[in-house]
Amino acid sequence: MKKWLIMLVAMLALSSVLAGCGGDKATSGNSKDVKQEMTVGMTAEPPALDPALATDTTSGWVLNHTFEGLYTKDKKGEIVPGLAKDTKVSDDGKTYTFTIRDDAKWSDGTPVTAQDFEYSWKRVLNPETGSSFAFYLYYIKGAEAYNKGKGSADQVGVKAVDDHTLQVELNAPLAYFNKLLAMYTFYPVKKDLVEKNKNWAADAKNYVSNGAFKMTDWKHNSQVVIEKNDKYYGQKDVSLKKITFKIVPDATTYYQMYKTGELDFIMTLPSDALEAEKNNKEFKEVPYFGTYMIMFNVNKEPFTNAKIRRAFAMSIDRKTLTDNVTKAGEIPAYGMVPPGVKTPNGGDFREEGGNYFKEDAAEAKKLLQEGMKEEGWSTLPNVTLLYNTAENNKKIAEAVQEMVKKNLGVDIKVNNQEWKTYLDTTHQQNFQMARMGWIGSFVDPVIMLDYYLGDSPNNRTGWVNKKYDDIMAKSKVEQDETKRFELLHQAEDVLMQDMPFMPVYFYTNTFLVSSKFSNIAYYLESSPSFKWAKKTSN
Structure with a gap:
């Protein structure tokens, strides 16, 4: 494949002005007492942190840290099993039987069950939910008819056989089904929580998720805070204790906040700053x-x-x-x-x-x-x-x-x-x-x-x-x-x-990321993941 990145001509006068805005970002050596926290620039308020309703990359960035589906992505971006401990496919390629991990838990400590998946997928398809991404489930038997008001939920080919076994029937074999299952639209939500409170995803107080992080604060139009989920089955791989997504719509402002050390990570640099930063070791273009x-x-x-x-x-x-x-x-x-x-x-x-x-x-x-x-x-x-x-x-x-x-x-x-x-x-x-x-x-x-x-x-x-x-x-x-x-x-x-x-x-995508952090995963098809990120110095 031809080379992606285009080399830019440096604007030296502008570079000297912009570089002069920078604060001292020198590190202080390795220490076991390094505070594993990160502050990330986000350019907009997430419109919806409910997996069934999200349609945008801003919401998806948070959801991909706070939830996990049957399949997920590894550090290299490969699709790998998530909550699916085992997957069996019928000879005709149309029936999938997933076994849910025994240690899959919600952030409140209760088990994630096959019933949660059945409920969640049928909720996406329920016309009353109004999910814009419901069509991604149309590969499932009866899904399209239910979503369009021509069938019932009982006719949808998703069934919890028991707490740990989910059976899914497709209309036809689908080679990329595991890739679909890694999408946030297929994430489970906690049935009893959602049925009890239709606004469960509007703030951190009622929020329960099952991913590497859990949401602990959401000051609308200001910040979203997520913290390590100690109930997550893969918690040993998670180093960061806290990530604060600061909502800063103005590109010049969040660039200046990075240069003064208020932000550790920003994405989509303002065009003027690109000339100043392209030779910076903290600059990435993906x-x-x-x-x-x-x-x-x-x-x-x-x-x-x-x-x-x-x-x-x-x-x-x-x-x-x-x-x-x-x-x-x-x-x-x-x-x-x-x-x-x-x-x-x-x-x-x-x-x-x-x-x-x-x-x-x-x-x-x-x-x-x-x-x-x-x-x-x-x-x-x-x-x-x-x-x-x-x-x-x-x-x-x-x-x-x-x-x-x-x-x-x-x-x-x-x-x-x-x-x-x-x-x-x-x-x-x-x-x-x-x-x-x-x-x-x-x-x-x-x-x-x-x-x-x-x-x-x-x-x-x-x-x-x-x-x-x-x-x-x-x-x-x-x-x-x-x-x-x-x-x-x-x-x-x-x-x-x-x-x-x-x-x-x-x-x-263009990024500035503090040299204090390592193991950030950059993906071709989504915003970066901080699941494996680690702060190496204060």
């Missing part, structure tokens, strides 16, 4: 399996017209954006699926699929005029680009605004909202064009392409294409991996022809 995009609402003018959608996509200069605005080594994106997926023949899915369009201002203007003529418009309806509040998003939105003006002659407005409000607004499809990022929960094209299924609650564009949905459905029952990947390429072809969104770039 590929991230995700796509930064701008969604079009295909039910709101002017993006009801496919030619106009394509014109906008062709009018922005992605290399200028990644080189001069974001500056974090991102790769310009001309498709939905990022690099990093190994195909059955040893290639890379993105490289084999290639680019679906190219930037061309003259062609973009032509398409815009053709689209307007088709709609009978002499002038284009007013357009607003919505983004969630973050410094990098603001810079990208303003750059896109300038490029669209230059290359299409169209004035667009930009507007921002806080993350939780933004999720509600886009979910209600109350926008014309809006930025979005989608990070794959595991490394496979299906996790990216599922986003635009017609009945996916995450698809906020209003775009529904039966051909696309049919191809994706076929891919999920195809047992031949070569044929499965062919189908996924076909699906991406359909998606990119209609273009209900415009890809901007494929992510990289």
Whole structure:
């Protein structure tokens, strides 16, 4: 696979100014009395710390520390058994029998049972729960029908045989089922707690989980505190006693807090700081399996017209954006699926699929005029680009605004909202064009392409294409991996022809992490894990 990271040209004057903001981060030698605590910068309030309701990477970051499913990830990012002590699969590949670990416990000391898993998965599917990720369970027999109000919970193929045995029936064999089971949507929740208090996940007081850490404090819009869970079966691998996620929405502020030692770890550095920090031994740049995009609402003018959608996509200069605005080594994106997926023949899915369009201002203007003529418009309806509040998003939105003006002659407005409000607004499809990022929960094209299924609650564009949905459905029952990947390429072809969104770039993650800490796990498809992290000096 081609090299991910793009070397940046140093801005020496800026570097000297930013570096001058730094505090003294010298360490004080090894000591058995090192306080195993860490303070981490988080850029937004987690919208939902209930595994059934979470849909975003911010909430997922906390959930992945406080919960664990039947499968989990090891330090290298490989999918390994979690609470599943043993897994048996029937000869036809459709029935799984999981044996729950004897030492699986909730943070209150009570056992995690197979009944908790049955309850939790059926809760995700219950239409009254309103889970946006319920469709990830549709591989299970009867799951889709129940979620869509056409079946009952009793018909769902999930059954606790006894306290330690969970039986799951699938519609068809699924090669990546264990990867799905590591997602937070499949985490168990404590049945009696949830049934007793519908707001159990709103604060730390009532919070019970089963992962390496437990939540002990949540001051909304200020901080989330998690502490080592001494009831966790793998507690011997956990060194940190306490992690404080400080919620600091402003990128410049959290960067300054890191430089003065108030934060030990920050993610997604402000673009200006990247020039100053790229040679710092505490700086890390890691590929991230995700796509930064701008969604079009295909039910709101002017993006009801496919030619106009394509014109906008062709009018922005992605290399200028990644080189001069974001500056974090991102790769310009001309498709939905990022690099990093190994195909059955040893290639890379993105490289084999290639680019679906190219930037061309003259062609973009032509398409815009053709689209307007088709709609009978002499002038284009007013357009607003919505983004969630973050410094990098603001810079990208303003750059896109300038490029669209230059290359299409169209004035667009930009507007921002806080993350939780933004999720509600886009979910209600109350926008014309809006930025979005989608990070794959595991490394496979299906996790990216599922986003635009017609009945996916995450698809906020209003775009529904039966051909696309049919191809994706076929891919999920195809047992031949070569044929499965062919189908996924076909699906991406359909998606990119209609273009209900415009890809901007494929992510990289940038970090600053204090040299006092070691054993942080960096993953391609999710935020880092501190499960094995250790503080080596004060």
